[in-house]
Amino acid sequence: MTELAGKVAIVTGASSGIGRGIAERFVAEGxxxxxxxxxxxxxxxxxxELNAGGGTARFRHTDVGDQAAVRELVETTVATFGGLHVMVNNAGISSPLKKGLFHEDLEEFDRVMRVNLLGVMAGTRDAARHMAEHGGGSVINLGSIGGIQAGGGVSTYRASKAAIIHFTKCAAIELAHYEVRVNCIAPGNIPTPILASSATDEDRERLERFEARIRAQMRDDRPLKREGTAADVAEAALYLATDRSRYVTGVVLPVDGGTVAGKVIPRKPPPGTTPS
Structure with missing residues (x-):
């Protein structure tokens, strides 16, 4: 397990959920x-925990909505480890869960866009500045199937994720000359703490019932019935981080059990068999 031996990576929003899964997988790969x-x-x-297991990891307090903090994150990483090969812009927050667009006051718009979109843009830019002068690298931005498929609720969050997808493609075109690959992973139906963060105070007592209902709907809409995990997203990130994807840039990779591919159709018996 040495696919990333000798490589240096940054993972934002890495303390829990998908970010944690990616950080753990990257350390396991060296x-x-x-x-x-x-x-x-x-x-x-x-x-x-990562260091105790024989890995190499450092923590850096970073608010990705602060451009100066993102720049310092990249500079400190390069100074500490001598380079930067993989940048994973994962940090994100959800907009509050409201009862519908008519009830949306958009008070969280600036905060959500600053963290979700500005953080990705600044992280891509600052990492690419170093990578462009040192042989290239891989930038991996975390979007969501909410940025691919339209739907009701958390509209600011969905808008931010759609913008990440478009920005990723634009950056991929611009940075390809420097051998900097920029790709996007769009997770879906992955249990993480971000759903709970979308609930307003008055919704919290109903969150458990709401989440159970949403998860059930997701299972019904998902062709693959196995539940997705942060580890599944981490495997996709590992692929995009390594030379196995050296000719891949500007792609959006859903990791969603087939949800965005289309609705589930009723199961039919294999051809040539007689229904019981």
Missing amino acids: AAVVVADVRDDEGQALTA
Whole structure:
């Protein structure tokens, strides 16, 4: 398990959920990983765990909505480990769960866009500046199937994820000359803490019932019935981080059990068999 041996990676929003899964997978493959997050206790605990297991990890408090903080994150990583080969722009937040568009006051618009979109744009730019002068690299942006498929609710979140997808393609075209590959992973139906963060205070007592209903709907809409995990997304990130994807850039890779491919159709018996 040495696909990333000698490589240096940054994973933002790495203290939990998908970011944690990616950080763990990268360390297991031999990368030196900078765990970047605003949650100090969780981030430091993960870093200690990774190092105790024989890996190499450092924690850096980073608010990706602050461009100066993102620039310092990249500069500190290069100074500490001597380079940067993989940038995973994973940090993100959800917009509040409201009862419908008519009830949406858009108070969280600036905050959601600053973290979800500006953080990705700044992270891509600052990582690519270094990569362009040092032989290239891989930038992996985390979108969502919510940015591919339209749907009701959390409209600001969906808009931010759609913008990430378009930005990723634009950046891929511009940076290809420098051997910097830029791709997007669009997870779907992956249980993470972000869904809980979308609930407003008055919704919290109903969140458990709401989440159970949403998860059930997701299972019904998903062709593959196995539940997705952060580890599944981490496998996709590993592929995009390595030389196995050296001719891949500007793609959006859904990791969603086939959800965006289309609705589930009723199961039919194989050809040539007689229905019982």
